Amino acid sequence: MTQIQPDKGLEWLSVSELSEYLPTHPVEHTIYCWTSNKQIPFHKKGKRIMFLKSEIDEWMQDNKSRSRAEIMNEAIAYVQSTRKVI
Template identity: 55%
Template sequence: MCTTVPTFDAMPQIMANILEKLETLEQKFDALQSNNKVEEDAWFSLQDLCKYLPNHPAEQTVYGWTSNHTIPFHKNGKSIIFRKSEIDAWLMQNSSKSVKDIYDEAREYVANNPKRGRK
């Protein structure tokens, strides 16, 4: 980093350098965003899905989920494929509640539903 004070005459060149670096940063940022978008819309085979899921279930387990329509899937001829963005949403939807969340829900339920049948 330059520690000297720029002169007025050097300002156009300094601004040109700043704009050039900004354009380079924008290009890199756009490339990162497009890579993330492509990855999010990736398709998984059954084997790829088993590797991707956190608990690495057996293929037979995933077949059971598809027959029960528990997990989002698509049929491609005879094979079953999975979209990464749908699997991520499914994982977030089925995340476990913490003990505190369950306790708060129970307190809210009791507060909003007084005992019935008591006089």
């Protein structure tokens, strides 16, 4: 992989490198759709889209699938918090 190493020593990935890095190996078109929909953290310099590896790692951890029980508990909490008291 060819990473851009700025002065701060951060590890950067291109779209093709990100495709190789992610466990599902999405096609580049999918990654471009994610950036277009602001679903994935990215940085744009001119026309070039780059990804900070540390942000991608955090994004993958934050985007775990929730269980039905977790979704149900969130729904109940939301309904209870928005319920009007008469």
